[in-house]
Amino acid sequence: MKILAIDTSTHVMGAALAEDDKLLGEYITNFKKNHSLRLMPAIDHLMNELEIEPKELDAIAVAKGPGSYTGVRIGVTTAKSMAWALNIPVYGISSLQMLAQNGKYFSGYICPFMDARRGQVYTGLYTSENGCVKEVEKDRIIILEDWIDLLKEKQEPVLFLSQEWDKHKEAIQEKLSRQVVYGSFSDMLPKPSKLLEVVLNQGESISSHELVPEYTQLTEAEKNWLASNKGKRNDE
Amino acid sequence: MNINNQKKENEIILAVETSCDETAAAIVQGGEHILSNVVASQIESHKRFGGVVPELASRHHTENITWILEEAMKKAEVTFDDLDAVAVTEGPGLVGALLVGVNAAKAVAYARRLPLLPVHHISGHIQAARLERPWRYPALALVVSGGHTELVLLREEGEYEVIGQTRDDAAGEAYDKVARTLELPYPGGPYIDKLAAEGTPNIELPIAWLEPDSYDFSFSGLKSAVINTLHNAKQRGETIRSEDLAASFQQSVITVLTEKTKRAADHYQVEQIVLAGGVAANKGLRTAMSNTFASSSVELTIPPFSLCTDNAAMIGAAAHVQWKKNKTAGWDLNGVPGLALT
Ligand SMILES: [Zn+2]
Numbered sequence: 236m237k238i239l240a241i242d243t244s245t246h247v248m249g250a251a252l253a254e255d256d257k258l259l260g261e262y263i264t265n266f267k268k269n270h271s272l273r274l275m276p277a278i279d280h281l282m283n284e285l286e287i288e289p290k291e292l293d294a295i296a297v298a299k300g301p302g303s304y305t306g307v308r309i310g311v312t313t314a315k316s317m318a319w320a321l322n323i324p325v326y327g328i329s330s331l332q333m334l335a336q337n338g339k340y341f342s343g344y345i346c347p348f349m350d351a352r353r354g355q356v357y358t359g360l361y362t363s364e365n366g367c368v369k370e371v372e373k374d375r376i377i378i379l380e381d382w383i384d385l386l387k388e389k390q391e392p393v394l395f396l397s398q399e400w401d402k403h404k405e406a407i408q409e410k411l412s413r414q415v416v417y418g419s420f421s422d423m424l425p426k427p428s429k430l431l432e433v434v435l436n437q438g439e440s441i442s443s444h445e446l447v448p449e450y451t452q453l454t455e456a457e458k459n460w461l462a463s464n465k466g467k468r469n470d471e
Numbered sequence: 472m473n474i475n476n477q478k479k480e481n482e483i484i485l486a487v488e489t490s491c492d493e494t495a496a497a498i499v500q501g502g503e504h505i506l507s508n509v510v511a512s513q514i515e516s517h518k519r520f521g522g523v524v525p526e527l528a529s530r531h532h533t534e535n536i537t538w539i540l541e542e543a544m545k546k547a548e549v550t551f552d553d554l555d556a557v558a559v560t561e562g563p564g565l566v567g568a569l570l571v572g573v574n575a576a577k578a579v580a581y582a583r584r585l586p587l588l589p590v591h592h593i594s595g596h597i598q599a600a601r602l603e604r605p606w607r608y609p610a611l612a613l614v615v616s617g618g619h620t621e622l623v624l625l626r627e628e629g630e631y632e633v634i635g636q637t638r639d640d641a642a643g644e645a646y647d648k649v650a651r652t653l654e655l656p657y658p659g660g661p662y663i664d665k666l667a668a669e670g671t672p673n674i675e676l677p678i679a680w681l682e683p684d685s686y687d688f689s690f691s692g693l694k695s696a697v698i699n700t701l702h703n704a705k706q707r708g709e710t711i712r713s714e715d716l717a718a719s720f721q722q723s724v725i726t727v728l729t730e731k732t733k734r735a736a737d738h739y740q741v742e743q744i745v746l747a748g749g750v751a752a753n754k755g756l757r758t759a760m761s762n763t764f765a766s767s768s769v770e771l772t773i774p775p776f777s778l779c780t781d782n783a784a785m786i787g788a789a790a791h792v793q794w795k796k797n798k799t800a801g802w803d804l805n806g807v808p809g810l811a812l813t
Binding site for chain 2: 269271272273274275276278279289290304305308309311312313314315316317319320321443444447448450454455456457460
């Protein structure tokens with residue numbers, strides 16, 4: 236079974252290919268450049284190197300968010316459209332779970348996060364079980380300060396994994412002090428091969444039509460509309 | 472990139488269009504036969520915001536895209552093996568919205584080893600005429616929509632030369648703004664058209680002719696004049712019939728559009744005129760254009776309503792020209808919000 240994995244949910248872009256439980260190739264870049272332009276050439280490069288034709292694929296896995304709205308859409312749209320055209324299933328995996336999987340050997344809590352501006356982060360809390368991380372606190376967007384308070388109550392070591400660790404480490408270390416553990420530079424990098432690990436352990440495939448991004452929040456326009464139309468539902 | 476070297480003229484193209492708030496896919500054969508044309512409009516989702524919310528449009532496109540692609544294939548009763556190419560709107564449009572169509576089209580083309588044809592949205596509006604009848608050159612197209620007001624000269628097939636364009640608001644934009652002032656629902660264009668039909672154009676409003684030899688347009692002055700007229704009347708405690716104001720506004724817009732089209736048609740000695748874009752659905756404009764060219768030898772083509780508003784069949788029609796010229800794109804195709812028509 237050949238699975239292609241795609242991640243464009245942050246400025247890191249990645250594509251990986253596995254056959255059964257063997258990782259055949261992985262391509263990752265970590266710099267700010269256009270995903271829409273570069274993703275398909277990256278997939279093409281990987282497939283060419285591995286001499287695999289699109290029609291040989293059995294499934295596609297993708298990081299479905301949270302993350303950059305546009306980035307997530309590029310990955311999800313590419314994954315579901317390819318899967319639809321090939322009539323194969325897709326796996327939509329949380330971008331945070333993918334990152335948390337880098338800490339699967341850690342025995343405490345694993346906290347992947349991404350900066351979401353205005354003092355907020357996209358984050359969730361995971362623990363590792365038989366080589367695969369599972370969610371213990373749902374993915375969300377939250378004010379970092381509030382999230383730190385919640386982690387403090389846990390009174391257990393937390394492994395932080397994030398590309399923006401340096402930006403937030405002071406705030407985190409100040410409050411959590413000895414609870415804090417953080418990853419090495421390569422642990423901080425989201426890797427599409429980790430999507431494949433999650434898929435192989437506990438993935439549940441869906442049809443391409445059903446795959447939608449996980450933004451964790453409404454659009455700005457919807458939020459404002461709900462605020463000024465109290466009591467109404469968002470779909471009214 | 473040129474995967475499929477066998478050039479044929481009755482090629483079957485899967486076309487994708489997501490430049491604004493319509494998720495659309497179509498199957499078009501040989502640039503003139505529509506095998507299917509599926510459009511999922513998001514108007515209902517954006518209505519309560521009084522205009523298109525770009526982020527929301529992008530979200531809907533992502534949710535709907537494969538459903539729409541599948542429906543287009545099913546309705547046309549074609550399989551992937553029947554397809555010769557995948558075409559997609561490259562631009563202009565909302566960047567986030569364009570990206571969904573572009574990435575979906577790339578993914579399908581890549582997965583099925585098909586050539587990818589990039590299409591300019593305005594060339595799509597213009598080539599919608601091909602679905603009606605064959606072109607005669609030189610030809611002139613007046614493209615009027617929410618985002619565009621352009622006079623385009625085609626000396627030969629697929630060669631677009633923009634000879635006039637709006638310097639401020641697009642005609643459709645002015646319609647929407649005036650509709651908002653008159654407290655009409657969104658999108659306002661059709662409501663103004665309807666109101667105008669019941670009114671008399673008895674209110675004096677400016678027409679921006681610009682320089683005598685210019686084919687450019689300007690609608691912001693007219694839009695402001697409408698707003699001021701209403702405001703001043705209110706201050707004086709007078710009421711203005713919205714029917715009359717709508718009729719006067721519509722007459723100003725239509726006069727300048729038809730006059731400039733007529734002048735350009737004479738100057739460039741064109742054989743055919745095409746009225747395209749969403750505002751081409753406007754009854755007032757259709758009638759004025761028909762009257763203006765009724766007695767001339769120039770052939771006037773106005774595609775049916777469903778092909779004037781954004782759709783993917785028009786992208787498939789324009790893609791036919793790209794197909795014949797072998798203008799395929801690489802896997803690095805990107806959505807270009809400000810793409811120029813050349
Ligand atoms: Zn349009």
